[in-house]
Amino acid sequence: MAPEVEVQLIAVIVAAAxxxxxxxxxxxxxxxxxxxxxxxxxxxxxLGYLLTRDLGSPLxxxxxxxxxxxxxxxxELVTGTGLVREDAAIGLVFPVLFSIAVILISRFAGNVHLxxxxxxxxxxxxxxFDRVRLLGLDLPRALLVGLVTLxxxxxLIGLFYKELKLAxxxxxxxxxxxxxxxxxxxxxxxxxxxxxxxxxDAVGSILVIALMVAPPxxxxxxxxxxxxxxxxxxxxxxxxxxxxxxxxxxLDVSVAGAMATMSGVAFGLxxxxxxxxxxxxxxxxxxxxxxxxxxxxxTLHLLNHEGxxxxxxxxxxxxxxxxLRWPPAFAAEVVRRAEQGGLVQRRxxxxxxxxxxxxxxxEASLR
Amino acid sequence: xxDALTITDLTVAYRDRPxxxxxxxxVPAGVLMAIVGPNGAGKTxxxxxxxxxxxxxxxxxxxxxxxxxxxxxLVAYVPQRGSVDWDFxxxxxxxxxxxxxxxxxxxxxxxxxxxDQALAALEQVxxxxxxxxQISQLSGGQQQRVFxxxxxxxxxxxxFMDEPFQGVDAVTERAIVAVLRNLRAAGxxxxxxxxxxxxxxxxxxxxxxxxxxxxxxxxxxxxxxxANLRATYGGRxxxxxxxxxxxxxxxxxxxxxxxx
Amino acid sequence: xxxxxxxxADYTLRTVALGAALLGVVSGVLGCFAVLRRxxxxxxxxxxxxxxxxxxxxxxxxxxxxxxxxxxAAAAAWLAAxxxxxxxxxxxxxxxxxxxxxxxxxxxxxxxxxxxxxxxxDAAQAGLKRFLFGQAAALVERDIVVMAALGLPALLCVAxxxxxxxxxxxxxxxxxxxxxxxxxxxxxxxxxxVMAIAIGLQSVGVVLMSAMLVAxxxxxxxxxxxxxxxxxxxASFGALAGxxxxxxxxxxxxxxxxxxxxxxxxxxxxxxxxxxPERGLLWRWIRGRRQLAPVx
Numbered sequence: 001m002a003p004e005v006e007v008q009l010i011a012v013i014v015a016a017a018x019x020x021x022x023x024x025x026x027x028x029x030x031x032x033x034x035x036x037x038x039x040x041x042x043x044x045x046x047l048g049y050l051l052t053r054d055l056g057s058p059l060x061x062x063x064x065x066x067x068x069x070x071x072x073x074x075x076e077l078v079t080g081t082g083l084v085r086e087d088a089a090i091g092l093v094f095p096v097l098f099s100i101a102v103i104l105i106s107r108f109a110g111n112v113h114l115x116x117x118x119x120x121x122x123x124x125x126x127x128x129f130d131r132v133r134l135l136g137l138d139l140p141r142a143l144l145v146g147l148v149t150l151x152x153x154x155x156l157i158g159l160f161y162k163e164l165k166l167a168x169x170x171x172x173x174x175x176x177x178x179x180x181x182x183x184x185x186x187x188x189x190x191x192x193x194x195x196x197x198x199x200x201d202a203v204g205s206i207l208v209i210a211l212m213v214a215p216p217x218x219x220x221x222x223x224x225x226x227x228x229x230x231x232x233x234x235x236x237x238x239x240x241x242x243x244x245x246x247x248x249x250x251l252d253v254s255v256a257g258a259m260a261t262m263s264g265v266a267f268g269l270x271x272x273x274x275x276x277x278x279x280x281x282x283x284x285x286x287x288x289x290x291x292x293x294x295x296x297x298x299t300l301h302l303l304n305h306e307g308x309x310x311x312x313x314x315x316x317x318x319x320x321x322x323x324l325r326w327p328p329a330f331a332a333e334v335v336r337r338a339e340q341g342g343l344v345q346r347r348x349x350x351x352x353x354x355x356x357x358x359x360x361x362x363e364a365s366l367r
Numbered sequence: 368x369x370d371a372l373t374i375t376d377l378t379v380a381y382r383d384r385p386x387x388x389x390x391x392x393x394v395p396a397g398v399l400m401a402i403v404g405p406n407g408a409g410k411t412x413x414x415x416x417x418x419x420x421x422x423x424x425x426x427x428x429x430x431x432x433x434x435x436x437x438x439x440x441l442v443a444y445v446p447q448r449g450s451v452d453w454d455f456x457x458x459x460x461x462x463x464x465x466x467x468x469x470x471x472x473x474x475x476x477x478x479x480x481x482x483d484q485a486l487a488a489l490e491q492v493x494x495x496x497x498x499x500x501q502i503s504q505l506s507g508g509q510q511q512r513v514f515x516x517x518x519x520x521x522x523x524x525x526x527f528m529d530e531p532f533q534g535v536d537a538v539t540e541r542a543i544v545a546v547l548r549n550l551r552a553a554g555x556x557x558x559x560x561x562x563x564x565x566x567x568x569x570x571x572x573x574x575x576x577x578x579x580x581x582x583x584x585x586x587x588x589x590x591x592x593x594a595n596l597r598a599t600y601g602g603r604x605x606x607x608x609x610x611x612x613x614x615x616x617x618x619x620x621x622x623x624x625x626x627x
Numbered sequence: 628x629x630x631x632x633x634x635x636a637d638y639t640l641r642t643v644a645l646g647a648a649l650l651g652v653v654s655g656v657l658g659c660f661a662v663l664r665r666x667x668x669x670x671x672x673x674x675x676x677x678x679x680x681x682x683x684x685x686x687x688x689x690x691x692x693x694x695x696x697x698x699x700a701a702a703a704a705w706l707a708a709x710x711x712x713x714x715x716x717x718x719x720x721x722x723x724x725x726x727x728x729x730x731x732x733x734x735x736x737x738x739x740x741x742x743x744x745x746x747x748x749d750a751a752q753a754g755l756k757r758f759l760f761g762q763a764a765a766l767v768e769r770d771i772v773v774m775a776a777l778g779l780p781a782l783l784c785v786a787x788x789x790x791x792x793x794x795x796x797x798x799x800x801x802x803x804x805x806x807x808x809x810x811x812x813x814x815x816x817x818x819x820x821v822m823a824i825a826i827g828l829q830s831v832g833v834v835l836m837s838a839m840l841v842a843x844x845x846x847x848x849x850x851x852x853x854x855x856x857x858x859x860x861x862a863s864f865g866a867l868a869g870x871x872x873x874x875x876x877x878x879x880x881x882x883x884x885x886x887x888x889x890x891x892x893x894x895x896x897x898x899x900x901x902x903x904p905e906r907g908l909l910w911r912w913i914r915g916r917r918q919l920a921p922v923x
Contacts, residue, residue: 099886260735469805
């Protein structure tokens, strides 16, 4: 394979692997934990390196995953003291662990492959040069790591789909049915850590956050179904990865940064144009509802004052705007629409309800 | 003279869900009024719309004949106790002095006068000995009395209280009732969101029943009837009272009223 | 001790210490409000988002003047706060997702801009990378002047509008019922927090700046139940951590300023969580033992 094809393949696989656990983070309102975990896995890697002095050691991987889970546990520990709230606890814990890691790197591991820039940025472009042989195939290491992570995530989500779904949407019920929510929670956090570590080498810590959160958030605007959201997240993640690669290629800039940017663009597009939930669709719906609602309000107002002494005053078209505090033009338009729709009729200076208008008002009042 | 509170054609909607539909209401000055209605009936929203905290879709509210923005000095507000973080680093006396912030203007700091007023208000709710206490160390009832004292230092003409009796102890309940009676004796108007139907006739002389629409409003003796309560609560109510005026809600009704 | 004498003798160290102290005080004070209003993580999103602002300011003006760069940073951070509020206010996306999204995408965009700048022939861009983890040793007098020009007005604002900000943080609805313009005050407070972030960027960097908002406030909260004392303590803690971290970093090889300052601050915070009277965990533990004793 040509190196640029390999790079894109790695990017797509990493994006897909990140999107899967990201869906559950977004749904469980724990997206900021991806921020914490993706930073602190570095400490695990550094400690593993300082122990073994070997960047290829599996201990680095184990240490990094463990550190991700430890981060979550620490955040919970600090929150549990009741001395600080959860958001502040996250904001306290991960900068400290990350700071330790950065200082350890520059003090003790300065001249090896680990350096702070690649921590933030990843080295996707160089990924094809670091190769391994497996089953007679000559593969980039990052590709292999990404594939294993993706498959592990798919397997875990496949096996525990029911439990994850239940614990995400109704933790109380899940507990009552005997699924331990804590177990599911830590299982998920382990998955996030493994994914963060697997993706870390290739794309760096910040892109991990973008790939875990942006595609699921975009998918969340497109569907209500969990299975569909998982699929859409993977697709959006993969599309952002490829678009990001070409943006980077075209402008000759950081690939990781470009992929993060494109995942943001993908979210932005969904945010604006998602059918039903996008900003544009929402504005159109609200504009429509505004008139519907105003007509309902008008019929209800007429019903309330029907046959009362002040009806002449309250129900004349010219006085409506003063009573309802509507701008005169708006009030006139509402009356026009209501007349046209057969909800009200004019009797001299008085507006009265038609049968249809009365029904609408009664329906409205039952809400 | 103007009514203390005049609401005309008030409609409020959150997003596209109506919470209050075309409500009309006048409250004469000098009454103690309860607002009652089921959960989600719009009781809190009625107060918030009056205080300009939510924007109505139609209609308006007037305080003594003029819009709220011009009459702020005449109004005091006791929000729901659960609406703030009680672990905030501040003391009881400090919270009560916040009631004076509105009349202090932009740059003036609360001084000795405000301090004395706050202490006097705390005295009224039997909380004077807690003045220096951190607010997280108070019981629910004590927190409620602090909020009440904060409204008292506003020295207003009309008081809006959102569920002041919610989850308080007997001592606090008695203290609040005493404060309400003092306020009435001083000619003030008090509007209270209330959920314990049983105590309405005892504590209040005026009542408004709402359930998204206004069902009825007037003196307790005339308006607090079985027919009106039925219209307000639908079938979800058991009537224990003999004369029809006093009624009691079934247990779960009172319980799910908590957030109304 | 040696360090202290050096501090008074050495012009560079004095500049570094002054800058770090300024940063500590301003972020300590404004961090209290950020934490009390549950905006601890908004600070994180805003500080990461400052990166593209710095890069864009440099690209547009071609200047490395700290005032230009920090204003660019502040504008970008401010927009990020607006973005988070906008996304949560107008869609079903929750705050945590909006924060993580804004943080990572803005930062990623910042990295794109940085790598774009690296290709420019003028070597001036070389200095921009120090905004990632901060480099207090590179502070010069002009930087201090700019930091003071942003920071002192921010502190003055807090002092003047003290009771407004206090009530806004404690009970915003009640504040609104008193006629305070809570919307405008809220925007102003966020702007001041943005200023605090901008001030810290040169010495602590965008990645870790949020810790300088959160940690001093969290530490100070344990020692007192009064907002005024909390704010003063947070300012002192922030300054202490800032100065010691910056000096260690400036005089020792391999200690980037940002991480060092954060670790100094972490030590203070840990000490506060454990030892503060009444709230501290150690005291709580001792009280618990005492209460158990008669039962045993």
